[in-house]
Amino acid sequence: MASPDAHLSSPAAGPWSASHASRVPVVWGVVLIAFVGFWLYGRSLAGWAFDYPRGWTVPAARWISAAMKWLINDATFGLFSFTDMTRFISAIVELPYRLAQSLLSTGFLEGSGSSAVQILPPLPWLAVVGAVALMGHALGGRRLAALVSACFLFIAVFGQWSSAMTTLASILVAAPLGVILGLLCGVAAVRWRGFERALSPLLDLMQTIPVFAYLVPVLFLFGFGPTAAVIATLIYATPPMTRITILSLRAVPSEVIDLGNMVGCTRRQMTWRILVPTARESLMVGMNQVIMLSLNMVIIASMIGAGGLGFDVLAALRRLDFGAGLEAGLAIVALAIALDRLSQAAAHRLATPLKSDARKGFAARHPYLLAALATIGIASLLALVLPWVHTYPQSMQLSTGAFWSDVVAWINVNYFDTLEAAKNAVLLNILIPFKRLLATLPWLGVVGLLGFAGFRLGGLRLALLTAGLSFLIAATGQWEKAMITVYLCGISVIIASLIGIPIGIVTASRDRLWSVVQVIIDTLQTLPSFVYLMPAVMLFRVGDFTAMIAIVAFAVAPAIRYTVLGIRKVDPRLIEAGRAMGCTEWQLLTRIKLKLAFPEIMLGLNQTIMFALSMLVITALVGTRDLGQEVYIALTKADTGRGLVAGLAVAFIAIIADRLISAGAGRVRARLGLE
Amino acid sequence: MSFPDPKLVCRNVWKLFGADARSWLEAGGTAADGEGMAAAGLVGAVRDVNLEVREGEIFVIMGLSGSGKSTLVRCLSRLIEPTSGEILFKGENLLAASSQRMIEIRRHLMGMVFQHFALLPHLSVLDNVAFPLDIQGMGRAGREARAREVIDLVGLAGREDAFPRQLSGGQQQRVGIARSLAVEPEIWFLDEPFSALDPLIRREMQDEFMRLQSVLRKTIVFITHDFDEAIRLADRIAIMKDGVIVQAGTPEEIVLKPATDYVSEFTRNVTRAKVVRAESLMTAGGSEDAGPKVDARATIAEAAPLFLDGASQLGVTGADGAVIGTLHRDAVVSLMLKG
Ligand SMILES: Nc1ncnc2c1ncn2[C@@H]1O[C@H](COP(=O)(O)OP(=O)(O)OP(=O)(O)O)[C@@H](O)[C@H]1O
């Protein structure tokens, strides 16, 4: 790192310095003028560069659909066919799911359908609350016990118990499977270079492709139902776990690896006795991630048959029953909070063992387990005579559904005009003009411009990537829809940044305020993305404006977080030096803090874009016309090719934005001497 | 001196970091050719090292940071594959051993102590110490009994159930030492074991180490960057600089006859009396009634107090207790006055 004084004594080395200003903008100016000129006057010369000709379209969707059909009907691996494999995977997921589902929600049934007879009832609600409270106490003391039992009570009181237990069952299956799968992939990647090389582009893609897109093939391969939903959840939650595993195994100190070799570990012992246990603290963070991601998938997965709370929310959203949707949504939030805190406490507890008790008896080692089993046993027996132990009595349930519906109705009656006016003003003055503007851009020009930006920021490889991917979007006939995606995402990101960055600047220098804001954005991020959609729909009904509000609400958190982190990372000695030189607060902010925090803020922007894109696809439910809608339609028609192609287009947009911004941030960082 | 055969021999060992290191060597690269090496983009962490470690001695490799000590000691145990050379452990060429054979050798014949302790955070002290035995597949009762023995030996009895992060640095390194001793290794590598400790604890650990060695009589390769530590502990020292061993010999030889200016930089401030042994200052021959007796291996600083009750000379005794020479008061005084 360069010495701090170096920055201050040579202001000319900054990103907006004269020496760079003279060269870079000239090239950019020329290119931009050429682009604008072509855009304004090129249509008559080369119409094909504006509207991608139909005849040139690559029928990728059809190819993919055909390939899927072939997979299902004809593909074999010699000993077994592809269909055998999917059936096998289904069975692996199905068995534990049935078990969890029976235990928590439906009871054990004999026979099927409506003629089924219950041979064993599910666990009494009181037993579940008791067990969860004991778990909280074991992991995090009385406070955690109180918090998690309150969350579960909330679910019971508001009449969401049975749905919530169905959801919990699917998470209890998906999360452990996701952790194990991610761990195994990560371990394999660390062990075999080749495997990692094959895996890492796949991981990149998985992180940017919208969930909807792979719902379609999952639906196609595994059919409609909870099993398919769990599999989709696994596909969604495993890549981050894999990544965390790779990173944390790589971070094991080389001395510890030397130790493993010196005591004569075999490769297997090295992995399971040295690497994995040493990295367990970070691996536990991965576990928490998997649980939260699984919860985030709850609603989306209900589109392919997950049932439970997700289904309730989705159904309510479809019939615009805000009250019911909100209650089910809040139950998801309660579940999310409880599971988040429990898994964090578990991570903390497992990572820092307090005392070694391997030599005590079983009972002494597992007091909580025994207590939980006792609670469940007693409650189950009591439930035979006392029905309220078994099922939370209906008479004591509260429902605020009607109340919320009334509130929304009241707001709409009294403020309809105001809300409508605000909405229309934004639509007419900002959204629609911007949308029109993007729609008229020539695809060829945009591809060229992106290629040029890639070249300037990261050289030939980046240029090929950005131009290539954007060309592919055009070539598969999705340019128009992609532009709508870019428009909605762009506007939302701009607004989210305009809100988030100033909040970040204000909070960064105030510790107390930041700790409050941090709790708020942490909590906001544990909420499933659908939750953001509901209030927006309640107030503004469907359409682009509603989508934008939801996206902004969802994507503002990273903008705040990265701004604060960036500013707080600025070396305090530099700020002191600035003060000593007589900078005003404003100068300190603009000349020192923001300038040095710039790369970090760019990364925040990057995250904001990723968040916005992931939300954007979900807003297809409220009737946007972009790529997300395309995926959604494909989902309802089980059209694998169409869904995947549109999903990949969203992923391409994300990858282009990500690579350009990262390259830009890297250059600025290098120029500031931060590396 | 009466040391038996070398336990560990290291011949022309090279470790070059960088691409195509081997072909540069085969094309005739030499240790002296530092510039050619740099031009080829190679880092010469260990260059053409030859050394012999004898049964039962403490062999100290001393050098400043980046001189290649860690790389060398990891070559000796083949944690790092040397670029070329030969390493003979009890006559067996380690570099030719299969990975299966290496696992065998490391499990039963080698022990290592690490600068930053390398304790496993999820295991208690007892389990950490028993870990190497567990890896070998020894049953719980057997390995825990053995682990308790070595924990006693390093003075940690009573802390068996603690976890590493609950221990001080010195205690953690005691665990590291106990663990490396649990398998009763024939050769014991210590890579800067006390460097991460503060000076007082370091001193205490050095004494503890010497006490252990007086009981165990292991063959030891000890790495340090601290010349005083080297002098205190070593039977023989090799001084390393930029991957090359610039001088090897007993502490006495090094202090009295530094081979290069670089070595004399270190030795300048060393008190001679603490290094020079009676046998090198004595005059040969002498009789049983020459005065108080002193062991030939004792340093002058240790022998000096014996002159306090007026003796003008001491009888120097060899390993068998027979007098082999005479140490004169004048010789001792003039050495001590020189500093
Ligand atoms: N994996 C590696 N790749 C490239 N160079 C390396 C590698 N490991 C060590 N080196 C280089 O080899 C030289 C010797 O390093 P080594 O760690 O052996 O030194 P050391 O004497 O143990 O130093 P210290 O006292 O800091 O531990 C150094 O210049 C180091 O930069």
Ligand SMILES: [Mg+2]
């Ligand atoms: Mg070292």
